[in-house]
Amino acid sequence: xxxxxxxxxxxxxxxxxxxxxxxxxxxxxxxxxxxxxxxxxxxxxxxxxxxxxxxxxxxxxxxxxxxxxxxxxxxxxxxxxxxxxxxxxxxxxxxxxxxxxxxxxxxxxxxxxxxxxxxxxxxxxxxxxxxxxxxxxxxxxxxxxxxxxxxxxxxxxxxxxxxxxxxxxxxxxxxxxxxxxxxxxxxxxxxxxxxxxxxxxxxxxxxxxxxxxxxxxxxxxxxxxxxxxxxxxxxxxxxxxxxxxxxxxxxxxxxxxxxxxxxxxxxxxxxxxx
Numbered sequence: 001x002x003x004x005x006x007x008x009x010x011x012x013x014x015x016x017x018x019x020x021x022x023x024x025x026x027x028x029x030x031x032x033x034x035x036x037x038x039x040x041x042x043x044x045x046x047x048x049x050x051x052x053x054x055x056x057x058x059x060x061x062x063x064x065x066x067x068x069x070x071x072x073x074x075x076x077x078x079x080x081x082x083x084x085x086x087x088x089x090x091x092x093x094x095x096x097x098x099x100x101x102x103x104x105x106x107x108x109x110x111x112x113x114x115x116x117x118x119x120x121x122x123x124x125x126x127x128x129x130x131x132x133x134x135x136x137x138x139x140x141x142x143x144x145x146x147x148x149x150x151x152x153x154x155x156x157x158x159x160x161x162x163x164x165x166x167x168x169x170x171x172x173x174x175x176x177x178x179x180x181x182x183x184x185x186x187x188x189x190x191x192x193x194x195x196x197x198x199x200x201x202x203x204x205x206x207x208x209x210x211x212x213x214x215x216x217x218x219x220x221x222x223x224x225x226x227x228x229x230x231x232x233x234x235x236x237x238x239x240x241x242x243x244x245x246x247x248x249x250x251x252x253x254x255x256x257x258x259x260x261x262x263x264x265x266x267x268x269x270x271x272x273x274x
Contacts, residue, residue, distance in 0.1 A: 047146075048146065048147050048175055048176060049081070050144070051080045051081070051082065051085070051141065051144055051149070052080060052081050053078050053079070053080055053141055054078065054079045054080075055076065055077075055078055055079075056076075056077055056078065056079050057074075057075070057076060057077070058075035058076065058077040058090070058093065058109060058137075059109075060073075060075060060109055060110050060113050061110065062113070062117065063117060069124065069131060069132050070132055071116075071117055071120045071121075071132040071133055071134075071135075072132065072133070072134040072135070072136075073113060073116070073117075073133075073134075073135045073136075074135070074136045074137070075093065075097075075109075075113075075135075075137045075139075076137065076138045076139060077089060077090070077093065077139045078139050078140065078141060080141075082175060084175075084178045085149070085173065085175060088151075088171075088173055088178075088180070089139065089151060090108070090109045091109075092151060092153060092169070092171045093109055093112075093137060093139065093153060094107050094108060094109045094111070094112035095112075096137065096153050096155060096169050097109075097112040097113060097115075097116055097135070097137070098112050098115065098116075099169075100116065100135065100155065100157055100159065100164075101115065101116055101119045101159075103115060116133065116135060119133070120132050120133035120159075123159075123160055130160075131158075131161075133157070133158065133159045134156075134157060134158040134159075135155070135156075135157045136155070136156040136157065137153060137154070137155055138153070138154045139151070139152070139153050139154075140152050140154075142170070142230065142232075143230075143231060143232060145231070145272060145273045145274065146272040146273070147174050147175045147176035147177075147272065148172065148173070148174060148175075148181075148231070148269075148272060148273050149172070149173050149175060150170060150171075150172055150230055150231060151170065151171040151172075151173070152168060152169070152170055152230075153168070153169045153170075153171070154166060154167065154168050154169075155167040155168075155169070167241055167242070168239065168241065169228060169241075170228040170229065170230045170239055171228075172229065172230070172231070182225070182226060182229070183224065183225065183227065183229040183236070183238065184225050184226075186236075186265055186266055186269050186273075187264050187265065187266070188264065188265070188266050191263065191264045194263075194264070195224075195264050196224070198254075198256065198260065199222060199224045199238065199254060200221060200222060202252075202254045203221070203222040203252070203254075206252050210249065210250075213248065214246065214248055214249050214250075217246035217247055217248065217249065218245055218246045218249060219245070219246070222240075222245070224238055224254075227239070227240060228240070228241075231273055231274075233274075234255075234257070234258050234261075235255065235256045235257055235258050235260065235261035235274075236256050236261050236264075236265070237253060237254055237255040237256060238252075238253070238254040239251075239252075239253055240252040240253070258274075261274070262274075
């Protein structure tokens with residue numbers, strides 16, 4: 001019996017330790033499961049729903065016109081389930097319309113159209129044979145990657161006998177932060193000089209191909225901080241419309257390679273955009 005007491009005591013201790021270990025393991029599993037359940041809603045909240053895009057005619061009014069020489073305006077837009085984004089689209093459409101008449105004010109879409117109509121009326125009043133303006137605007141979401149969206153607005157117009165065809169404007173927005181973002185907003189600060197070198201190299205090659213008249217007009221260096229920019233499946237780029245760099249200058253598009261894009265963009269933005 002004396003020899004059995006130590007063995008019984010040892011067995012009891014092992015059993016108690018085993019039960020304690022099991023309880024501790026179960027508690028850890030429950031704590032881990034609870035933590036995952038708490039983290040799951042937070043992670044889901046970070047993922048924005050894919051945009052449900054519907055094409056539609058923009059909402060605006062034109063003045064009543066009985067004459068044959070009436071202004072021709074057609075604004076095609078897109079509608080989504082994101083109210084902020086819809087208002088952002090309308091704001092950019094207003095900016096594009098105003099740019100056709102060299103105006104840049106904080107106007108609603110209707111106010112921008114009113115200003116455009118007024119400019120057309122002024123042109124018609126100068127001479128009875130002058131034709132009213134024509135403006136056709138189409139809108140599409142060219143790309144969307146998580147919270148980042150790329151809006152493309154195209155313009156065809158005829159003003160004072162000058163016809164414009166397929167003039168494009170690009171705008172990028174962050175849906176999560178509900179704001180427009182420029183190319184400077186996404187480039188790493190310590191990479192801006194390197195990006196400038198890439199841009200200027202592309203620009204100089206473009207200048208070399210231009211006529212002598214255009215070469216006299218264009219600036220020596222290209223300012224790119226506020227340029228229209230875009231992103232696609234491979235990288236980012238800059239877009240300059242015809243006559244934007246200088247009068248009579250053709251369109252210029254600068255594309256960065258995938259590797260260049262990865263080096264230039266802020267890492268957290270690159271992960272979400274590509």
